[in-house]
Amino acid sequence: MAADFPQARQILDNLRQGFIAQIPLRLAAIEQCWIDCYMASDPSPALHELIRLAHSLRGSAKTYGLLELGDAAGALEIGLRPWLASESVPEPAARSELDGLVAALHSTSRGIPGSFPQAALPPSKMETQTTLLVYLLEDDPAQAALLVSQMAHFGYRVVAFASASALLAEVERARPAACILDIILADDALAGIEMGNQLHQHYTTLPLIFASVRDDIEARLGAVRAKGRAYLTKPLDVIALVEALDRVTGRMANAPYRILVVEDDKSLARYYRVLLQDAGMESMALTDPLHVLQTLADFNPDLVLLDLYMPQCAGAELAQVIRQHGSHAGLPIVFLSAEDDPDLQYAALRNGGVDFLTKPVDAKALIRTIMVRAEHARQMSELMVRDGMTGLLNHSRIKEMLLAEVARARRSNAVLSVAMLDLDHCRTINEHYGHLTGDRVIKSLARLLCERLRGSDLAGRYSGEEFLLLLPACDRASALRLIDDIRERFSTINHCGEAPDQIFNASFSAGLAVFPLDNSPETLLLAADSALYEAKQQGRNRTR
């Protein structure tokens, strides 16, 4: 394995950050020990412990390059040793000197950036929903303006250009995330294709989408040859365009895989976590395996890395406990052990494992195995929990999540808002414009929800035209603001029927319920449903 310097430096940095975050805890322990040395009738055990803590802090601090802190800890250690040798408690003068050394420890630690109490590893970067810039080549100003306003709801800032040269000049100045090119410009039936070719030559990674009334093979081939990533016919279906843009810009990329590490050796657990973070995966370490069920519910991992031999219980037994739960049926368990007897390995796999890694484990093998397994598990579970048409959670899954979120809110004494949304006049839309159009309207609402909801929110398709939203840590006022914002945006979206002149708007009504005002999943659903009914009764297109 070749030396992996830049990555190793990154890992070292992460380890260092982890150490720095723990400094307050270590100082608190030293402080407590220091007090014990004077309070206890026999100071000897506390004194030994204090020296050990100071010595350890010195070693670690210096290893991570925190020399001042290391020196302060070393000074404390040296100052304490004479006490160990003598039988009596130190004189007041010596004692205040030692006090000073402990204080010095605190003040040097305050000078270290990042040393405030927080989670042991720095949090991985959250996918922030930023607006993407898209350039549009379209010489019909009305169409251009329409598209610009519609796409804004879905996180795309569209800038329209009437001429190819203007677009080319601007791409040079400010590169967009993608370009949408109309094919017919003025009298030139293939102007858009030529533009595409030019763009592709200079900016090979810039995704191009072609849009045109032309639907013939010549235009389509031209688009393919100009390396267009999508071809849409006009009049443009906004949702189809949004989905194409999502795809070519990779915007709705996967959330990082979450790995639960069950390993009683704290240093090993930390090491695995750092490797995982380095590979772009989120993780959590569980050193007491008996808490596994609660942790699974809270953390909801894509994969569990399980040490086979732990003092509290055998990994194989724990795996069987996990498998007892139908809800974890698809959760992959990868065993870790120094065990290299193939029969024992096989026995472990039969107990619910999906793969086996032998310790000491090669970093690359660990990451590769986990990546592949987590990816498969994600794909499978998405199939099981998502509604095919909208990509939102399906009915059973969103109800499961309601139970989980209520339990979580109850445990952390937090507030949870639940919203029931129902498309207005859905039957009329289907009858008037056709079911295909009705489906598109539903898809556009789903996509808007994905766009406007926060990362921690959950959205599910409850029934044909009903959606259930779970908004953790969101009070009634905030939920109202959020839902009304979405409602207003949705009502301005122009939907297209089958015929080119059929453009219409749609709206939804919403009902809100809040935990703990309603304090069980059942009462929350009932309350949201009643509120939704009220909204409909009072004229629709509103939130109650």
Place this chain on the structure above:
Amino acid sequence: MPKLERILCVEDDPDIQAVIRLALERVGGFIVKLCMSGREALDSVAGFRPDLILLDVMMPGMDGPGTLLALRRLPEAATLPVLFMTAKVQHDEVAHFLSLGALAVIAKPFDPMTLAQEIRAHWAEKHGG
């Protein structure tokens, strides 16, 4: 020159363990077994079959020199090269450690980016490479 692949490390501090693992596995490409104590090292050496042992000097219970003496009594470890890790690197201290039978002394704190290199250099020197 025989290949240096497997290293047994004895280090009781979890923070330093993490850095050693990084330095030897990630940067150095070695196969590493970390032990928290001299006792654990004695139990592991037959099963792990290391090429070299890295031994922390200051440990609670059996310290580095004590562990070295105990290792030398085991047939699997009687002639294994041992490197001490310590903050005490005055001339006379180093001489003392070498006199106990250590191949070399590595100063703490060490640079994780160069630890593997340093160990390989000592290995090469020992084998006249």
